[in-house]
Amino acid sequence: NAGVTQTPKFQVLKTGQSMTLQCAQDMNHEYMSWYRQDPGMGLRLIHYSVGAGITDQGEVPNGYNVSRSTTEDFPLRLLSAAPSQTSVYFCASSYTGTGPQHFGDGTRLSIL
Amino acid sequence: GQNIDQPTEMTATEGAIVQINCTYQTSGFNGLFWYQQHAGEAPTFLSYNVLDGLEEKGRFSSFLSRSKGYSYLLLKELQMKDSASYLCAVSSYNTDKLIFGTGTRLQVFP
Numbered sequence: 001n002a003g004v005t006q007t008p009k010f011q012v013l014k015t016g017q018s019m020t021l022q023c024a025q026d027m028n029h030e031y032m033s034w035y036r037q038d039p040g041m042g043l044r045l046i047h048y049s050v051g052a053g054i055t056d057q058g059e060v061p062n063g064y065n066v067s068r069s070t071t072e073d074f075p076l077r078l079l080s081a082a083p084s085q086t087s088v089y090f091c092a093s094s095y096t097g098t099g100p101q102h103f104g105d106g107t108r109l110s111i112l
Numbered sequence: 113g114q115n116i117d118q119p120t121e122m123t124a125t126e127g128a129i130v131q132i133n134c135t136y137q138t139s140g141f142n143g144l145f146w147y148q149q150h151a152g153e154a155p156t157f158l159s160y161n162v163l164d165g166l167e168e169k170g171r172f173s174s175f176l177s178r179s180k181g182y183s184y185l186l187l188k189e190l191q192m193k194d195s196a197s198y199l200c201a202v203s204s205y206n207t208d209k210l211i212f213g214t215g216t217r218l219q220v221f222p
Contacts, residue, residue, distance in 0.1 A: 031208065040120075042214035043155070043199065050208050058209060090154060097208030098142050103154035 002026050006091050006104035013081045013111045021076040021107050023091030031094045032074040033058070033101070034066065036087040043090065049074055050097060081111045114138040116213035118200050123219045124190055132185045132216045134200035142205040146174050146185045149197045149215070158185070158198075187218075195220045 007022045025032065033048035035058075045058030049068040063085060065077040074093075078085060088108050092101040115137040124130040136144070143162040147155040159167055161176035161183060173186040187194055197215040204211075 033210070035212075040214065043201075043212040045209055045211065048208065056208070059211070097210060098203045098205070100145065100157040100160060101147075101155075101210060103156070105154050 004091055004093050004102050004104035006089075006107050008107060009105065010108045011110070013078075013109065015081060015083060015111060017081050017111075019078045019081060019109075021078075021089055021091075021109070023074045023076070023104060024072050025074075025093040025102070026072065027093060027102065028071060029093035029095055029102070030071065031097045031099070032068065033092050034064070034074070034076045035090045035092065036060065036085075037090060037106075038087050046076065046089075048097070083111050085109065086111045114202055114204065114209075114211045116200055116202055116211065118198075118213045118216045120214070121217045121219070123221065124187075126190055126192060126220055126222050128190050129186065129188050130190060130218065132187070132198050132200075132218065134183045134185070134213060136181050136183070136200070136202045136213075138181075138202050138204050138211075140204040140206035141178060141181075142203045144174075144176055144183050145201040145203070145210070146172075146183075147199040147201065147212075149199060151196070155199055190220050192220050192222065194218065 034046040035043040047066040091104045118134045146158040149155040159174040200213040
C-alpha cells in the first residue's frame with residue numbers, strides 16, 4: 001500500500017522561483033493537510049482541506065497556495081520562494097480532521 | 113486559539129520508565145494525539161485520547177485529564193530504539209485543525 005506519497009523528496013530553489021510540492025493518497029481520505037517542520041518549532045499547519053473543492057488556512061499560510069480538485073491529490077504551491085521557506089514539508093491525510101493522521105515521508109526544501 | 117506545552121528534551125536509561133507531559137489550552141477540545149518521530153523520518157501515530165483516563169498499548173500508555181488540560185505519555189521498559197521525538201497534538205471540534213506542540217526529544221542511554 002502506497003499510503004501518502006510526496007514528491008520530490010529533496011529540492012533546492014533560488015529565491016523568487018516557483019515550485020509545486022506534490023502529495024497524493026490512496027486511502028480515500030477526505031481530510032488532507034500540509035505542515036512545515038523547523039528546528040525548535042515543531043509541526044506548523046500551513047493549509048488543510050476537508051474534502052475535494054474545499055481548502056482553508058492553517059497557522060502559517062502566507063506564501064503558500066493549495067487546491068483540492070480531487071480526493072487523492074493536494075498540491076502545495078510556492079509562488080515566489082523565499083529563504084524563510086527553507087524547511088521540511090509534510091503532507092498528511094486522515095478520514096476526518098479529528099482522526100489519526102497518516103504522514104508522507106516529507107520534502108526537504110532549501111531556498112538559496 | 114490553541115496553546116500546547118511539552119518539555120523540549122528528556123533523557124532516560126534503557127529499561128527504565130519515562131513520562132512525557134503535555135499541557136494544552138484550547139476551546140472545543142475534541143481529542144489529544146501522541147506521535148513518535150525518529151530523526152529524519154515522518155511522524156507516526158502512537159495514541160489517541162478523547163475521554164479522561166489511561167489508554168494502554170503495549171509498552172506505551174497515554175493519560176488524559178480534560179478538566180486539567182493535561183496529558184502524559186508513559187514509556188515502559190525503555191529500549192534504545194525509543195530514542196525519538198514525541199509530539200503532542202490537539203484537535204478541536206470548533207475547527208478542523210490538528211495543532212502540534214513543539215515536541216519532546218527523548219534520548220535513551222545504555
